[in-house]
Amino acid sequence: MKIIVDSRENIDKIVADAVAEFVSEKPDARLAFAAGNTTHGIYSELSKTEVDFKNTEVFNICDYIGLAANDDKSCANILNSVLYSKLGIEKIHSPKSENDEEAEKYDEEIAEAGGIDLMLLGIGLNGHIGFNEPATLYDTRTHIARITDNTKRMKSELFGGEENVPEFGVTMGLKTICNAKNVLLVAYGEEKADIIHKLVYGKTSTYVPAAMLQMHMSFTLYLDEAAASKI
Ligand code: GLP
Secondary structure (H helix, E strand, O other), X not given: OEEEEOOHHHHHHHHHHHHHHHHHHOOOOEEXXXXXXXXXXXXXXXXXXXXXXXXXXXXOOXXXXXXXXXXXXXXXXXXXXXXXXXXXXXXXXXXXXXOHHHHHHHHHHHHHHOOOOEEEXXXXXXXXXXXXXXXXXXXXXXXXXXXXXXXXXXXXXXXXXXXXXXXXXXXXXXXXXXXXXXXXXXXXXXHHHHHXXXXXXXXXXXXXXXXXXXXXXXXXXXXXXXXXXOO
């Protein structure tokens, strides 16, 4: 695990440059991006790049179940608005959410494309990545997940109240995520300091799903000073 600590402004630029550099060297890269607020500054920087992203292919990591296809709160529509449309990315894959059997086929879709080359994650306050909430088993593939109250509290602003956050989401599993060749994870702010401590020093228990990344061969953690204040 590589850890890079700098100001939020600098991390936004550093991560955007790292993604752009990766694609300049691999124009047909398969990519996956988190839709949470943490990464939007990175996407704003990345949208300025001269690098051509039109031959890349993106795989959405997770989404809420039950939103209308045009709902601007869905992860797919957020990413399309803040990133894909800005970079001219058109090859976009999303997991199916009718049931676990359909959802699991997403792993085959990813494998058939050659696997994910680079994934950019955020982290939930309870250590979730995607919608892999605490106690998700390590070897899970893409599946339907119940969204915890902790996560609903995190997303209450986006949905105008906890009670409006969907009960379920569909998400790449921990195994799906850990199969990505390169994983970057970004966290900002004091509120993430505790979970970052658990990610870095905690047991690789499923009670902190992101801690599974300690075992990943190419994992880089990007933090601002506040999120790094307890490591
Ligand atoms: C959400 C998403 C994750 C995201 C995390 C952190 O639940 N499913 O993909 O990384 O929460 O979000 P934020 O960056 O807004 O703190």
